Amino acid sequence: MLPGGVDSPVRAFGAVGGTPYFVARAEGAYVWDVEGRRYTDYVQSWGASILGHANPAVVDAVQRAARDGTSFGAPTEREVLLAEAIRERVPSCERVRLVSSGTEATMSAIRVARGYTGRDRIVKFAGCYHGHVDELLVTAGSGVATFGLPGSAGVPAGAVADTVVVPYNVVPQIGDDVACVIVEPVAANMGLVAPAPGFLEGLRGACDGAGALLVFDEVVTGFRLGPGGAQERYGVTPDLTTLGKVVGGGLPLAAFGGREEVMSVLAPDGPVYQAGTLSGNPLATAAGLAVLEQLDGAAYRRLEGRAGQLAGWLADVVGEAGLDVIVPSVGPLVGLFFTDRPVTDYESAKAADPKLYARFFHEMLARGVALPPSPFETWFPSLAHTKDELERTADLAAAAARAIA
Numbered sequence: 077m078l079p080g081g082v083d084s085p086v087r088a089f090g091a092v093g094g095t096p097y098f099v100a101r102a103e104g105a106y107v108w109d110v111e112g113r114r115y116t117d118y119v120q121s122w123g124a125s126i127l128g129h130a131n132p133a134v135v136d137a138v139q140r141a142a143r144d145g146t147s148f149g150a151p152t153e154r155e156v157l158l159a160e161a162i163r164e165r166v167p168s169c170e171r172v173r174l175v176s177s178g179t180e181a182t183m184s185a186i187r188v189a190r191g192y193t194g195r196d197r198i199v200k201f202a203g204c205y206h207g208h209v210d211e212l213l214v215t216a217g218s219g220v221a222t223f224g225l226p227g228s229a230g231v232p233a234g235a236v237a238d239t240v241v242v243p244y245n246v247v248p249q250i251g252d253d254v255a256c257v258i259v260e261p262v263a264a265n266m267g268l269v270a271p272a273p274g275f276l277e278g279l280r281g282a283c284d285g286a287g288a289l290l291v292f293d294e295v296v297t298g299f300r301l302g303p304g305g306a307q308e309r310y311g312v313t314p315d316l317t318t319l320g321k322v323v324g325g326g327l328p329l330a331a332f333g334g335r336e337e338v339m340s341v342l343a344p345d346g347p348v349y350q351a352g353t354l355s356g357n358p359l360a361t362a363a364g365l366a367v368l369e370q371l372d373g374a375a376y377r378r379l380e381g382r383a384g385q386l387a388g389w390l391a392d393v394v395g396e397a398g399l400d401v402i403v404p405s406v407g408p409l410v411g412l413f414f415t416d417r418p419v420t421d422y423e424s425a426k427a428a429d430p431k432l433y434a435r436f437f438h439e440m441l442a443r444g445v446a447l448p449p450s451p452f453e454t455w456f457p458s459l460a461h462t463k464d465e466l467e468r469t470a471d472l473a474a475a476a477a478r479a480i481a
């Protein structure tokens with residue numbers, strides 16, 4: 077009935093083989109499939125559920141909002157409150173527009189950058205994913221300035237003719253025809269790859285030198301690395317920021333924001349058109365506010381501490397089984413590469429062993445642990461993953477690694 081059996085391709089287990097579990101319900105750190113099996117869940121809606129599933133305050137906020145109507149087509153107070161909550165935490169977002177998905181956020185940010193600068197060319201990094209926007213769906217060739225080839229059938233060559241793809245963690249030359257450079261400040265879609273020291277600062281300098289805008293795609297890192305996301309953690313301020321996942325509390329909501337002067341090109345103030353029937357949806361804004369309220373300093377310290385412990389344990393137990401493994405962690409994000417070489421970009425990420433990941437994935441699934449079904453994704457331990465639960469995961473990982481070694 078559904079093409080490939082899914083509504084989003086990575087859910088289909090294409091990278092690891094087998095048939096996906098069908099989720100019946102979820103709570104905290106766990107999901108239950110339709111056959112009643114429980115899994116400790118490190119997918120957590122691909123990072124949308126930072127508090128864990130079905131957080132009581134979020135569920136309550138959504139239920140109360142639903143009683144007052146599910147969508148209006150006119151402004152509401154909670155849209156303003158959520159935009160203010162974003163600006164408070166991410167000061168570079170002087171103006172914020174709410175949308176319904178990360179894809180919409182990056183697509184709109186690119187349009188704003190082009191409208192503001194009057195330039196067409198954009199620069200993206202190999203291995204960074206910014207949603208299924210035509211001009212950002214570009215495969216990386218090797219080399220410094222691979223001109224765009226469509227990364228998907230159905231994307232006309234013209235749509236990517238102005239997209240330049242360059243390797244992650246190398247500051248590229250930026251010409252004065254470039255509208256913007258878009259980057260995941262911590263790359264979380266080629267496994268987990270941290271920015272090299274000086275990389276983000278270098279991008280800021282290169283953009284300033286060329287009069288181009290710097291766009292941080294913080295759909296994953298926003299409200300996850302800390303209240304101010306990657307830009308706060310690394311001390312580099314972009315011109316535009318895209319946000320998603322955490323900010324919608326598991327409902328369809330995302331956002332983009334930036335300097336007032338840049339955002340003023342957006343309709344109805346300016347000539348760059350962007351719109352949405354469900355933008356700033358009342359249920360989604362209620363969920364987002366209920367999540368942000370719970371994310372204080374203690375919550376971030378707990379998340380980061382536990383993720384660091386999990387990464388350390390995993391590296392130990394998988395390594396002790398005799399497998400070459402690297403387990404990076406950045407704040408609350410954890411990755412896992414079966415390789416003995418450092419992973420710093422897409423090429424080195426692709427050199428890790430995908431078959432070993434697939435076997436590890438299935439050994440873990442059989443033991444009741446749901447990992448991302450692809451080696452090019454990131455694990456999302458949530459606040460609901462207790463220290464005991466993470467220790468149990470490490471024990472199960474030890475058994476899984478021994479089984480495949």
Ligand SMILES: Cc1ncc(COP(=O)(O)O)c(C=O)c1O
Binds near residue numbers: 296330
């Ligand atoms: C960094 C990044 N940007 C954009 C997107 C697209 O978001 P969405 O799937 O909500 O369209 C994703 C999705 O995983 C992402 O990881």
